[in-house]
Amino acid sequence: MSMLSIKNLHASVEDKTILNGLDLDIKPGEVHAIMGPNGAGKSTLGYVVSGREGYNVEQGTAVLDGVELLELDAEERARAGLFLAFQYPVEIPGVSNMEFMKASVDAQREARGEAALSSRDFLTMAKEACSKVQLPLAFLKRGVNEGFSGGEKKRNEIMQMLLLEPKLCILDESDSGLDIDALQVVADGVNSLRSDDRSFIVITHYQRLLDYIKPDFVHVLSEGKIIKTGGAELAHELEAQGYAWLTGDSAENTAETSA
Amino acid sequence: MTEQIDQALEREYEAGFVSDIESETFAPGLDEDVIRRISAMKSEPDWMLEWRLKAFKTWQQMEEPEWAHVDYQKIDFQAISYYSAPKSMADKPKSLDEVDPELLATYEKLGIPLLEQQMLAGVAVDAVFDSVSVVTTFREKLWEAGVIFCPISEAVQEYPELVKKYLGSVVPQRDNYFAALNCAVFTDGSFVYIPKGTRCPMELSTYFRINEQNTGQFERTLIIADEGSHVSYLEGCTAPQRDENQLHAAVVELVALDDAEIKYSTVQNWYPGDENGKGGIYNFVTKRAVCHTNAKVSWTQVETGSAVTWKYPSCILRGDNSIGEFYSVALTRGMQQADTGTKMIHMGKNTRSTIISKGISAGRSNNSYRGLVRMGPRADGARNFTQCDSLLIGDQCGAHTFPYVETKNPTAIVEHEATTSKVSDDQMFLCQQRGLDAEKAVSMIVNGFCKEVFKELPMEFAVEAGKLLEISLEGSVG
Numbered sequence: 001m002s003m004l005s006i007k008n009l010h011a012s013v014e015d016k017t018i019l020n021g022l023d024l025d026i027k028p029g030e031v032h033a034i035m036g037p038n039g040a041g042k043s044t045l046g047y048v049v050s051g052r053e054g055y056n057v058e059q060g061t062a063v064l065d066g067v068e069l070l071e072l073d074a075e076e077r078a079r080a081g082l083f084l085a086f087q088y089p090v091e092i093p094g095v096s097n098m099e100f101m102k103a104s105v106d107a108q109r110e111a112r113g114e115a116a117l118s119s120r121d122f123l124t125m126a127k128e129a130c131s132k133v134q135l136p137l138a139f140l141k142r143g144v145n146e147g148f149s150g151g152e153k154k155r156n157e158i159m160q161m162l163l164l165e166p167k168l169c170i171l172d173e174s175d176s177g178l179d180i181d182a183l184q185v186v187a188d189g190v191n192s193l194r195s196d197d198r199s200f201i202v203i204t205h206y207q208r209l210l211d212y213i214k215p216d217f218v219h220v221l222s223e224g225k226i227i228k229t230g231g232a233e234l235a236h237e238l239e240a241q242g243y244a245w246l247t248g249d250s251a252e253n254t255a256e257t258s259a
Numbered sequence: 260m261t262e263q264i265d266q267a268l269e270r271e272y273e274a275g276f277v278s279d280i281e282s283e284t285f286a287p288g289l290d291e292d293v294i295r296r297i298s299a300m301k302s303e304p305d306w307m308l309e310w311r312l313k314a315f316k317t318w319q320q321m322e323e324p325e326w327a328h329v330d331y332q333k334i335d336f337q338a339i340s341y342y343s344a345p346k347s348m349a350d351k352p353k354s355l356d357e358v359d360p361e362l363l364a365t366y367e368k369l370g371i372p373l374l375e376q377q378m379l380a381g382v383a384v385d386a387v388f389d390s391v392s393v394v395t396t397f398r399e400k401l402w403e404a405g406v407i408f409c410p411i412s413e414a415v416q417e418y419p420e421l422v423k424k425y426l427g428s429v430v431p432q433r434d435n436y437f438a439a440l441n442c443a444v445f446t447d448g449s450f451v452y453i454p455k456g457t458r459c460p461m462e463l464s465t466y467f468r469i470n471e472q473n474t475g476q477f478e479r480t481l482i483i484a485d486e487g488s489h490v491s492y493l494e495g496c497t498a499p500q501r502d503e504n505q506l507h508a509a510v511v512e513l514v515a516l517d518d519a520e521i522k523y524s525t526v527q528n529w530y531p532g533d534e535n536g537k538g539g540i541y542n543f544v545t546k547r548a549v550c551h552t553n554a555k556v557s558w559t560q561v562e563t564g565s566a567v568t569w570k571y572p573s574c575i576l577r578g579d580n581s582i583g584e585f586y587s588v589a590l591t592r593g594m595q596q597a598d599t600g601t602k603m604i605h606m607g608k609n610t611r612s613t614i615i616s617k618g619i620s621a622g623r624s625n626n627s628y629r630g631l632v633r634m635g636p637r638a639d640g641a642r643n644f645t646q647c648d649s650l651l652i653g654d655q656c657g658a659h660t661f662p663y664v665e666t667k668n669p670t671a672i673v674e675h676e677a678t679t680s681k682v683s684d685d686q687m688f689l690c691q692q693r694g695l696d697a698e699k700a701v702s703m704i705v706n707g708f709c710k711e712v713f714k715e716l717p718m719e720f721a722v723e724a725g726k727l728l729e730i731s732l733e734g735s736v737g
């Protein structure tokens with residue numbers, strides 16, 4: 001069975017079609033990298049799958065571990081085990097990281113019929129996750145992303161992922177703006193969660209991240225659909241040659257289908 | 260997203276029930292005779308009646324103010340009843356055992372158990388129901404510390420010298436239209452006196468409840484902290500859900516003598532009216548403190564209720580080195596209107612004031628901050644810091660800021676910061692993506708926004724205030 005199966009997904013924002021018949025099949029334990037030019041629809045894919053309001057699905061299906069996602073509210077999808085690490089994590093002033101993450105973990109536990117964690121147990125878990133992403137423990141008390149640097153925000157996303165232990169993680173450019181050390185931290189976070197019953201979609205522009213997180217497949221997303229799929233070596237080719245040799249193709253294809 | 264937030268904001272007013280209690284209520288109407296009857300009901304001495312009648316004459320010559328950023332139907336003062344008391348209160352109950360069980364049940368239902376063994380340890384409560392105080396708890400324990408905490412109607416009888424000296428000393432009768440009316444018709448409220456050098460051994464709290472239809476509530480609170488004393492006081496209020504508007508026009512006077520400190524917190528949850536603006540309390544309140552040398556007063560308020568709020572808890576910093584603080588959260592939703600803020604009047608040298616105001620507007624509501632900072636000619640080295648933050652939920656509400664600064668002393672410093680933000684779609688989505696529903700997300704974001712104010716509330720009440728916001732923001736998410 002697939003962990004995530006997306007079939008013929010068409011989606012639009014403000015009447016503008018952005019995903020244009022996208023197919024993606026991810027088995028448990030696999031890591032899929034998604035690359036592609038700016039504006040191709042990579043972030044949109046993450047938003048559509050995770051149920052962000054304003055992103056309208058016109059056609060297609062997306063099934064997470066047997067659960068039909070597209071009928072669920074965003075929070076229900078999260079509780080079903082879907083996690084999105086944001087490209088631009090937003091600040092929530094005054095709400096401590098601790099409070100935010102405990103509420104999230106408890107909401108997800110409640111949905112699974114489990115009791116809320118005691119504050120003490122949660123604190124132990126949170127401290128562990130915080131050290132794993134190499135943020136000082138003081139970050140647990142600070143407002144969610146409040147005044148964090150770009151790199152700290154990305155690490156904070158990974159900390160949340162570690163605590164929520166999702167089935168499917170979508171990382172949207174979690175490497176952009178990171179120095180080598182921070183990149184290593186993000187990669188270690190992901191690798192520590194890798195297991196046979198968990199899958200990842202890693203959206204990135206840089207093959208560099210994929211040196212640390214070895215993908216099983218690399219896809220090229222352009223103009224709202226996957227135009228090329230290969231193994232880890234495809235990332236190297238893209239790094240060397242860019243996307244032009246592929247997207248040229250795609251423009252013709254699009255012209256054909258819309259004709 | 261806006262739709263989702265709107266749904267999250269629809270909610271029931273939990274304190275909206277009516278208690279079935281037989282009451283003695285005056286027929287609507289206001290004239291000298293009504294004032295004489297109120298005074299007689301309370302068996303007041305002549306000087307008190309004279310004081311009321313003088314205030315009534317003053318009020319008759321005044322005009323209802325129109326400067327606030329609020330819009331409401333003119334109040335028909337002849338359509339209001341000025342006195343209502345549970346019948347069971349006719350012979351004053353001597354102890355809790357004699358209090359009408361229905362009254363106790365009402366407070367219990369509101370989460371204010373009055374039986375001392377069930378209460379929050381360390382909080383003494385004066386419960387005011389319509390026009391009378393039904394019970395004041397822990398009086399003996401306070402008495403041992405020399406602290407007087409009793410209904411003001413009783414203080415008029417028992418401590419006339421204190422009342423005569425201080426009543427109207429902070430808010431003069433002619434101060435404003437609603438204050439003058441209150442002076443004429445006030446019915447009950449709390450009286451507190453903390454003797455010299457005494458730290459009040461527990462939190463004091465008054466819980467106001469309007470129950471009867473067509474009645475106004477005009478309570479009067481007077482707190483005197485003698486030299487070097489300290490007290491923390493909390494006021495809470497609710498009213499049943501009714502279709503017509505009800506008037507609440509209170510006056511609160513605080514006197515902080517040399518080196519004294521008063522912390523006054525309010526959690527105001529009067530019925531706000533329905534989503535179309537029908538019904539709800541008109542909350543026109545005058546609250547003011549005078550601070551003598553080295554004294555400190557802080558006002559902390561969490562305002563979520565009332566159809567219309569008009570309220571500016573203020574500090575007159577008369578003594579040198581005195582300190583005034585104002586921390587406020589005002590949440591409006593539906594058709595609510597709030598015009599609230601503070602006045603810091605710096606008279607003494609090196610006086611300091613801090614104003615932190617957090618306004619949250621949702622639905623079609625309007626939320627205004629109005630603040631005056633006045634630096635008098637003698638206020639050498641005085642300082643004020645003001646921070647006014649507005650949070651908008653949805654795009655049909657309004658937030659307005661009216662800061663007034665008057666400086667007559669070149670050495671005084673006034674700082675003002677203001678921000679306006681929105682609960683953004685990005686924030687909502689982040690919360691939901693982590694598994695939180697829209698309702699929890701809004702309440703968490705709003706609570707975070709209010710953090711600086713909540714941390715000023717006494718512990719028990721900070722929790723209560725957080726919950727109140729959560730309830731106020733609660734509703735069905737479909």
Ligand SMILES: Nc1ncnc2c1ncn2[C@@H]1O[C@H](COP(=O)(O)OP(=O)(O)O)[C@@H](O)[C@H]1O
Pocket residue numbers: 013014016018036037038039040041042043044045
């Ligand atoms: N909220 C939105 N409103 C209008 N256009 C949008 C919105 N979000 C994304 N788009 C457009 O959709 C396209 C894909 O965007 P995005 O998914 O962010 O691309 P990528 O992440 O691949 O760079 C872009 O052309 C972008 O301008």
Ligand SMILES: [Mg+2]
Pocket residue numbers: 042043044087172
């Ligand atoms: Mg993107």
